[in-house]
Amino acid sequence: MYLAANSTTILESLRALMTIANIGGLIVPSGDAHYTEFIAECHERRAFISGFTGSAGTAIVTQTEALLWTDGRYYLQAEQQLDPALWTLMKDGLAGVPSQSQWLKDNIPAGESVGVDPTLYSKAQWDNMQRELQSVGKSLVPTENNLVDEVWSTDRPPCASDPVIELGIEFAGIRTEEKLKNVRKEMADNGAAALIVAELDEVAWLLNLRGSDIPFSATFFAYVLVTETNFHVFINQIQLSSNITDTLRANVPEIQFHEYTDITRQLNETVHSSADSKIWFNQNTNYALINLIPADRQIMKLTPIALMKAIKNPTEVDGYRKALIRDAAALCEFFAWLEPEISSGAVVTEISAAQKLVSFRSQRENFFNESFPAISAAGPNGAVIHYMPTPETDRRINPNDMYLLDSGALYKDGTTDITRTVHFGVPTEHQKDCYTRVLKGQIALTRAIFPNRMVGSRLDSFARQFLWEAGLDYAHGTGHGVGSFLNVHEGPFSLGSGHSSLDPGFRENFFTSNEPGYYEDGEFGIRLENLIRVKNVSLDHNFQNRGFLGFEDLTFVPYEHKLINFSLITTDEASFIFLSFIHRYNKRLGWNDAAYDWLFKATVPLNQNGPIQDPTSTTPSDLTSTSPSETPSSSNTEGSSSETPSSSTTSKANEQRTNLMLPMIPVVIFKALKLV
């Protein structure tokens, strides 16, 4: 992060430029031109002028004032980082704090305009702000250049320009020319003569290229403009090797490479090449581009790529399975290292633990980078949902702390995101109760069966039901899509309490996280996050031929047995917890010995009374085999397109009749698998 070296000077320079530009106020958003989640340092303009480095916030500067709006997550950090002599903190969400538009309406002198870099505002943002300002006789105007960039010269970090890399067909699964054909078919079906692709992950997916322009992302700055006959790529040309351009030209003869900034010129040309053809873009495309298109020729909705990219192809599904198994091995190695470290009294902090985890992950095949900054949170820090340890907050992991670790990696064959919560001492009954309710909710969601195209808001309650029964809940969504060696947060579907008209509903081979939690301010935080694949299921009936879906659990890191209150766990749930780890044992993962022993201990067979302490002493009569109908489909690693789920209705009823249902896998299998 680049902190404001001299905010006074910066503001003076900015205000001089504002006078020249004839604007009474300047809006400085925190995003870049592509609405990316993580921001490259060279685009941290709001941080540069204000000194506030939180991920969310907007600055507004006038000739006499400088204000920064941010939300509740960042009140404290903003107070510490802003110079109160220069900056006013506007706490978004607090009663009495005006919105940005309200403040501008009240404080910009009549007749004056407010400026913003139109590449940093979406059409929706622009329209809303413009309507507000015009309702009081003021107006929003686009600035010619970005005024912050003009005062940010000597100490501005360079924007990344490392070469992009080709993602081989063995990872991408479908070639660009094939994807392009599908995109053009959708364009034709929707009456669009051109499509602007402005989301960086959509560009990367379409081109089967990856980059590293942005932290924790395998994307690079580029636009694509697709027409029926042309395929324009706008990118900093020095990032393209001749190998890549040659390959693309060979397969997509009409491809044309342009400099990144040429998008404006080319889009203008496309607009003027026809009087009435429609141009398709999505709701996050910046106003600088959309403003070039006459209103009656705009088609603003999700691009066809959003859904194509979310539905993983067979190669991607297969890669994901492998990446998640490697990732689980790294996690197991990490916990096998961490547990004795803590027990022995060694000093391990949130940051040092996260660094150690990266060292395990980075040794794994196809590792590229972390997929986001790890949330390594001990004790009360776990209750801060968006916590990221900094040197100031870095806490030693104590044996009596709950420890929440939410982390992930970008592998060439898949993006991972997993959360586990552990305890190295003796948890309280309350902590166990909370953990168990979170776990039960996660299992209930994974076991849900539902009609094709169901939206996530209608499944989300399955994950919360056991918390609700105790008067508990969590103030975040239950899951998010995950890109394939792309963004760790991906649309277009959602899995939470909210309703979105853009949500296409669940489809086969969507990947989503499943991450219920519970947080107690100042005390502890619990979150359990697995990645699950949407799968077709074959049932006795098929209502209205809609097709039915379920989930395949693909995250194979054990839960913390000592945090489970087994009196709340049903037989089916115990079976689920246990069986979901079985198939790891026949993988040649190259576990280190410590990790293998740790894993073996962490996944002892369960019954409804909890772990069976010494599985080797369990008599064969206790160890009945799994009947076929009770095999959870999550143990299926073949990715068949239609799978028979366990009938939980039936097994829920059965579970009352059986005294000892689990373990269902004879211990001899454990022994045998260890030899593999």
Next chain:
Amino acid sequence: MYLAANSTTILESLRALMTIANIGGLIVPSGDAHYTEFIAECHERRAFISGFTGSAGTAIVTQTEALLWTDGRYYLQAEQQLDPALWTLMKDGLAGVPSQSQWLKDNIPAGESVGVDPTLYSKAQWDNMQRELQSVGKSLVPTENNLVDEVWSTDRPPCASDPVIELGIEFAGIRTEEKLKNVRKEMADNGAAALIVAELDEVAWLLNLRGSDIPFSATFFAYVLVTETNFHVFINQIQLSSNITDTLRANVPEIQFHEYTDITRQLNETVHSSADSKIWFNQNTNYALINLIPADRQIMKLTPIALMKAIKNPTEVDGYRKALIRDAAALCEFFAWLEPEISSGAVVTEISAAQKLVSFRSQRENFFNESFPAISAAGPNGAVIHYMPTPETDRRINPNDMYLLDSGALYKDGTTDITRTVHFGVPTEHQKDCYTRVLKGQIALTRAIFPNRMVGSRLDSFARQFLWEAGLDYAHGTGHGVGSFLNVHEGPFSLGSGHSSLDPGFRENFFTSNEPGYYEDGEFGIRLENLIRVKNVSLDHNFQNRGFLGFEDLTFVPYEHKLINFSLITTDEASFIFLSFIHRYNKRLGWNDAAYDWLFKATVPLNQNGPIQDPTSTTPSDLTSTSPSETPSSSNTEGSSSETPSSSTTSKANEQRTNLMLPMIPVVIFKALKLV
């Protein structure tokens, strides 16, 4: 229903009037000026001109054509009733069938207008149609009078004008002056100087009056206009007794009674009495009224009455409990009569059964009317979700038919709506499986615990989950609000798959139906419908002080044991089914002996293996008492504002450990209760 005696003459007369009115097309909707669900015969204008008597449909007449749009429920009926020489049936929802607006755009000659009675079109309908027509240079115009009424003279049934009745405070619970105070407070909080109350149930609720102008409804035609200082009531004055007007004048001194049609004049006066005051109305208010209000002075959203009316007051809650117990007694008497009738080979048809049911209900205290036409459906007719038997479809109830009966009554102390599905012979395993999944879903929803203000679309899946597991579902919502001696279908909340921005979320003392189902075309239909009350629950925790809610089941008609597959039923569910009927036995209901015996047989104690065939022989050791924590709150009839629900998490876990959990009420209690 009044069928068109001579559609040719009617159309000729209408077309002559259209020429005089200078309109090229006339839209004849099926509704009245208040968007009521059931339509008085004197308002069945669309049926009068077309002959089609289905509940949904819109006619459009031009000089050369006459068309009727209706949906899939009514294709067959419309084909039978429309004269094909005069009318064209437009099957809404079929591919290639243009919408009404599209047809008008394509077929009305350029420059001509389309007319509609503006009292029969809501603002939203008007705006949509106007926008469509204007986009092609045509326009929608209000007709001066209703043209159909002008040709419908000699044989038009008179509109009901029976006296309205006062609903005593012992039923209403809150006096009009108190309700009015609360309404004015909401008006002030929302900056509204006036409020138009156009929904008939809102008018009736506010005035504590009831009427019988509309079939199956206790409402009467009236408007109310509330201002800070005035309270205008618009009604056919002959329906008001001097007793009623005197009482209202005594309690609300500012009240003014006007003729029904004076609303236009008074609203105009109110609008012109101020230049900028806001006027509040809801989205269903007709365009004739809204058109009088300048756009910048309109507040269009749910009236404050919608929510006040949905939250039943303690008197209404108490009345509801009593009404539902009386209603259950009538249902039990009916089934106790029906079962031996069918067994003995007597001919009982759908219509005769429904008539018999009315005879039982009408003997009960406070009975006013049916709350809707009973859906009495035997065999394959049960699969027609909106079935209503007619002489043409009336089917004998055979011992081998499933029989679905969805019926309800308006009592002065509550409105009922209940569905049971029974079988008098030997159901198939498939039928039992389906019935059991419907039942399990109904129980799961009733047992759900959830945060205050949760919307129904996030609970609906609980009711469907067991059907989904088998690939089944139902194509209707799961529940609807119910008025207190008012409409059987009431808002403003919903409980289904849909999302509505108007939904305020569940609040304590909402009443909703809980009615999952399953339908197999040409074979059978299953629906189980109970009325449940939203109750506050007191839990160990209270996340974000939101408060938590659950449901109290208030429908006490037994389920059909022979349709339950007990191998799918958990112990908790068996407990729920059994316990939900216990407290009826200490009510002095005046059951007839046959009904009591039938009820006793239909509610034998259950365990997870099904009914215990001879409960009197059950040994005491099998009959453990209910522990307090396992008592479902539905057995609480005191209506305390906060109740402790059974912790189903705990009991779900417990149920694995116990071999015989139920019956939990000693048989001696049955014996004792019979003596009460």
